[in-house]
Amino acid sequence: METNQLHRGRLIDHIQLVVSDLQASQDFYTAVLAVLEIPIIGTSDDFFWADELVVSSAGSPAALGVLTGRCHLAFQARDQAMVEAFHRAALAHGGRDNGPPGERPYHPGYYAAFVLDPDGNNIEAVYHGEARRSAPSVVIDF
Known part of the structure; x- marks a missing residue:
């Protein structure tokens, strides 16, 4: 039987979006990231x-x-509350609604909102509920 380690936390090092209107995107992302407490x-x-x-x-x-x-x-x-603030900030700064804040069927406690950024990217803020907040790395035997 093979043992594989699955990691929780940082999977992606960085992502680059190349946009048509940098100022519109900067206004949008500055606002939505501020409510998520992520500074530019x-x-x-x-x-x-x-x-x-x-x-x-x-x-x-x-x-x-x-x-x-x-x-x-x-x-x-x-x-x-942070998901809801994200949705409000996005709509006030050039985003378009793509799914209002609410529970989703992906797993119990999945609470999210979806917006389209100025270039049409589907941007989500998600809260996974208390049960999934501090899930550690897991080892799975195959």
């Missing part, structure tokens, strides 16, 4: 970043002039 760390003329998320214009050297396709990004929220 830095900005330049053709990109900005927050933690593992980099958002750049098509003119950025790393973008090679190509916009990214439609993506789904899900940000973790501390509680249901």
Whole structure:
């Protein structure tokens, strides 16, 4: 029997979104990330970043002039109130509703809201409920 380790926590090192209107995206992400308590760390003329998320214009050297396709990004929220604040901030800063705050059938306690960012990416804030908040790494025998 083979033993594999599954890790909880950081899976992705970073993600880059290449957008059509950098200022509109910066306004949107600054607002929604603020309610999730994730600060914008830095900005330049053709990109900005927050933690593992980099958002750049098509003119950025790393973008090679190509916009990214439609993506789904899900940000973790501390509680249901944070999910609701995310949804309100997104709608007030150029986002479009893609699913109001509420329970989803993915697992018990899955509370999320979905919005489309200025480029049509499906952006989610999710609270997994108390039962899943501190789940440790697990070892599974196959």
